[in-house]
Amino acid sequence: xxxxxxxxxxxxxxxGCALLAITLVGPLLTTLVFSLGERAANGGxxxxxxxxxxxxIATRSSAYLSTLKLAGLGAAACALVGMPVAYFIxxxxxxxxxxxxxxxxxxxxxTSFVARTYAWYFILGGRGLPAxxxxxxxxxxxxxxxxxxxxAGVVYAYLPIMILTLFIAFDRVGNDLIExxxxxxxxxxxxxxxxxxxxxxxxxxSGYTLVFMLLSGEYLIPMLLGGGKVYFIGNAIVDLFLQxxxxxxxxAIAITLVLMLTLAATLSQIAxxxxxxxxxxx
Amino acid sequence: MDRKExxxxxxxxxxxxxxxRNFLKVTGIGATMAxxxxxxxxxxxxxxxxxxxxxxxxxxxxxxxxxxxxANTGVNVNMAIFGSNxxxxxxxxxxxxxxxxxxxSNYAISPYAKAKFxxxxxxxxxxxxxxxxxxxxxxxxATIDGNTYAVHKNWGTSGFVVNTDTxxxxxxxxxxxxxxxxxxxxxxGIALDHPLDTVGFALKYFGYSFNxxxxxxxxxxxxxxLDLKPHLFAISSDFQPMIRSGDASIxxxxxxxxxxxxxxxxxxxxxxxxxxxEIWSDFYTIINGGQNRPAAYALxxxxxxxxxxxxxxxxxxxxISDSRVLALLPPEVTTDPILYPAKELLTPLEFGTAEAxxxxxxxxxxxxxxxx
Numbered sequence: 169x170x171x172x173x174x175x176x177x178x179x180x181x182x183x184g185c186a187l188l189a190i191t192l193v194g195p196l197l198t199t200l201v202f203s204l205g206e207r208a209a210n211g212g213x214x215x216x217x218x219x220x221x222x223x224x225i226a227t228r229s230s231a232y233l234s235t236l237k238l239a240g241l242g243a244a245a246c247a248l249v250g251m252p253v254a255y256f257i258x259x260x261x262x263x264x265x266x267x268x269x270x271x272x273x274x275x276x277x278x279t280s281f282v283a284r285t286y287a288w289y290f291i292l293g294g295r296g297l298p299a300x301x302x303x304x305x306x307x308x309x310x311x312x313x314x315x316x317x318x319x320a321g322v323v324y325a326y327l328p329i330m331i332l333t334l335f336i337a338f339d340r341v342g343n344d345l346i347e348x349x350x351x352x353x354x355x356x357x358x359x360x361x362x363x364x365x366x367x368x369x370x371x372x373x374s375g376y377t378l379v380f381m382l383l384s385g386e387y388l389i390p391m392l393l394g395g396g397k398v399y400f401i402g403n404a405i406v407d408l409f410l411q412x413x414x415x416x417x418x419x420a421i422a423i424t425l426v427l428m429l430t431l432a433a434t435l436s437q438i439a440x441x442x443x444x445x446x447x448x449x450x
Numbered sequence: 451m452d453r454k455e456x457x458x459x460x461x462x463x464x465x466x467x468x469x470x471r472n473f474l475k476v477t478g479i480g481a482t483m484a485x486x487x488x489x490x491x492x493x494x495x496x497x498x499x500x501x502x503x504x505x506x507x508x509x510x511x512x513x514x515x516x517x518x519x520x521a522n523t524g525v526n527v528n529m530a531i532f533g534s535n536x537x538x539x540x541x542x543x544x545x546x547x548x549x550x551x552x553x554x555s556n557y558a559i560s561p562y563a564k565a566k567f568x569x570x571x572x573x574x575x576x577x578x579x580x581x582x583x584x585x586x587x588x589x590x591x592a593t594i595d596g597n598t599y600a601v602h603k604n605w606g607t608s609g610f611v612v613n614t615d616t617x618x619x620x621x622x623x624x625x626x627x628x629x630x631x632x633x634x635x636x637x638x639g640i641a642l643d644h645p646l647d648t649v650g651f652a653l654k655y656f657g658y659s660f661n662x663x664x665x666x667x668x669x670x671x672x673x674x675x676l677d678l679k680p681h682l683f684a685i686s687s688d689f690q691p692m693i694r695s696g697d698a699s700i701x702x703x704x705x706x707x708x709x710x711x712x713x714x715x716x717x718x719x720x721x722x723x724x725x726x727x728e729i730w731s732d733f734y735t736i737i738n739g740g741q742n743r744p745a746a747y748a749l750x751x752x753x754x755x756x757x758x759x760x761x762x763x764x765x766x767x768x769x770i771s772d773s774r775v776l777a778l779l780p781p782e783v784t785t786d787p788i789l790y791p792a793k794e795l796l797t798p799l800e801f802g803t804a805e806a807x808x809x810x811x812x813x814x815x816x817x818x819x820x821x822x
Binding site: 230401 | 561667682685694695814
């Protein structure tokens with residue numbers, strides 16, 4: 169017998185649904201309405217019914233390409249770097265050491281995101297790493313305001329989130345299955361590739377998607393480390409709302425970003441399901 | 451307390467710089483009256499309390515002056531820091547900004563007034579404001595249909611800086627700036643992240659008005675900026691670290707940035723371009739229908755007191771026009787060529803206009819320039 173009656177359970181969903189309606193559906197509908205409007209003479213929004221804003225999105229195509237490229241590569245780099253760490257914590261460490269390592273992974277979150285990104289601004293600026301390289305005799309480099317600088321910034325910022333997600337994925341792979349693999353004569357490395365990774369794959373995909381989606385909305389890192397030379401969709405939206413005050417075009421771009429992320433989430437779901445089925449078929 | 455000191459306090463009280471309660475306390479009059487069993491007459495001026503929010507710019511107010519105001523009146527001061535007039539305007543357009551005082555640039559005053567974000571000032575509440583001691587050009591910028599909407603805070607010019615350590619050819623014009631960065635100094639230039647100035651400077655390259663809103667002229671400016679983009683090191687208004695570290699050598703800038711850089715780097719040269727550029731002034735304005743109007747006026751009045759205003763210079767380092775303040779500043783400040791350039795250099799400079807600031811074509815050019 170269920171603990172709660174169906175009726176009571178439905179009532180308990182109400183606060184959550186109300187919150188979602190106020191904080192998600194409401195603003196989304198407002199954005200949709202704005203995206204069909206016109207820029208008022210002094211900026212802002214004035215009512216209209218037009219699709220020109222969606223056509224004007226083409227003028228921001230490089231922002232979309234830049235975002236897709238750096239979010240895609242950044243999430244991939246986070247996954248590649250994060251996997252061995254997450255595997256090590258989940259499968260090699262026991263007792264307090266797991267806790268200590270996980271604590272170290274989340275430690276950067278104890279300071280402000282802006283402060284940590286500013287730290288990179290000074291590390292990559294002419295008096296930081298380039299000065300050190302110059303002193304060591306490698307010649308004078310300029311690192312700031314480039315795609316590699318933004319790439320370094322996003323990998324640094326999102327690696328902990330990736331490690332935590334991957335930790336859960338690896339942790340869920342039962343030790344009995346790994347031992348069974350050893351008993352059946354497979355070596356350590358072979359076990360990782362033929363047992364652990366396939367079983368953790370849905371979790372890896374969801375970790376990649378999560379970081380990709382977070383990165384797609386990023387604007388602070390490209391602003392600070394890209395210096396206006398590396399420009400994300402997020403930067404385009406911020407500029408359109410705060411600088412050009414073209415709210416309708418900003419809203420149209422925001423809508424496409426939401427659609428893009430919904431598509432990414434759907435593809436991720438399909439991929440996760442496919443990999444789970446493949447395991448069962450084996 | 452001698453007679454002279456007492457007269458200073460009386461004067462301060464008269465101007466509204468200190469509250470009645472503090473006046474009675476510091477002068478000892480309150481204690482004397484209490485000892486005699488007397489109670490003070492009803493407040494002459496309105497008692498101040500609560501909080502005021504001042505929307506201003508980074509490094510633009512002296513905290514010591516703010517603290518003194520709080521100590522004298524009991525009014526707490528919040529500061530909301532913004533990077534551009536556009537951002538401040540966006541906040542007010544969104545409604546219920548919570549600001550009491552806003553510090554706009556000259557060209558933002560009329561859009562704010564038209565939108566009724568700010569009120570025509572009640573000058574009787576600002577006894578420290580004296581338009582006759584301020585350059586008439588700045589007074590004019592603050593007056594709309596005969597009403598004073600704003601009081602002068604500080605002013606400056608816009609041009610560019612060159613680090614002569616790495617830039618060996620002479621730079622004197624916008625032609626030098628745009629052609630130099632697209633040529634010999636590719637990768638070492640910085641453009642401001644500021645639509646009015648950046649588009650305005652590109653227009654000056656062709657000899658057009660800084661404030662042009664002619665489509666054909668703007669088209670040329672857009673092409674020039676898009677052509678410049680790949681050669682730039684950054685588009686940023688927070689560019690000082692990049693010049694200081696040697697990552698970049700040429701940057702569009704405001705005179706106070708140039709002053710701050712040249713204070714620490716002897717090789718920094720500030721150029722007011724021969725084609726012209728911009729002269730600007732920032733102001734204090736009072737929000738329309740603010741929550742704490744008396745305290746907002748009292749704070750602005752406090753900031754305009756000449757000795758207080760002179761201390762503001764220590765923080766913003768920008769030129770002040772008020773001649774009472776100039777008398778208090780050291781002579782090396784008032785003769786500084788970056789802060790107070792020769793008259794003939796100022797003549798070709800234009801004030802930015804509200805039409806140029808809000809023109810959709812100009813702002814879209816800037817947005818495309820950044821997104822390119």
